[in-house]
Amino acid sequence: MNSLRIPILKIGDVLIASIQIALHDASAVQFKDDLLQKIHDTKARGVIIDLTAIDVVDSFIGRMIADIAAMSGLMGARVVLTGLQPAVAITLVELGLELTGVLTALNLEKGLAVMQRQTDQAEESSDGTG
């Protein structure tokens, strides 16, 4: 079956993906591959993944998110998760997935602000060494 691709938008040097469909395993893997390729192609410095519409994050999706964060980090892009529903956050922790090291923000707007702060800090510190 042909799965629906999750659109990835680019604003400045930030990529934004809003997951609006229930992810089955194949579409989750596809999304990970698409996103990493797009980070590479656009040299994005940040990625925002909006999960507002997602009502289940199980170990498979949880691992995918952790993988995306780790791999993006290696490519120089930070990941911020936004819109995690309270029920999803609680379930994740009870399941045993802490998603340590992944930045989160309440919503897309706050996510962009977090991203901006990260980028500013990076620039300041690189200015400092110059």
Added chain:
Amino acid sequence: MAQAKAAVIRSDLDIVIARTLARDTAKALGFGAIDQARIATAVSELARNIFLYAGSGSVTVREIEKSGRKGIEIVCEDQGPGIANLDLAMQDGFTTSRGMGMGLPGAKRLMDQFEVKTKEGEGTTITCSKWRA
């Protein structure tokens, strides 16, 4: 009492169908948003295990009642290889598939009751339930 509903697990798409069935049933029974997420997530884990390790099987969801209390019962059944060492499989982090080994112990934490019957070469049946607050 409402009739049981079943989802056949044959592909990764069926995992989504099974957890949606569990969530919809939980919602109809009056479970709150957090319990709905717990139940749907547990079913997602168990259905994926069926798909990964047994190839196919089924998830059956039904309403239960005990001394005036309502709950949901989920039976996940397969005729796959069975679980060789159940004690080990129930531990956090144990996996034979480079997974995270979170599925079984995690699903157990998310539900109120959790019972595994498994026999090598014959299959696995996991019955779990949750009671409404």
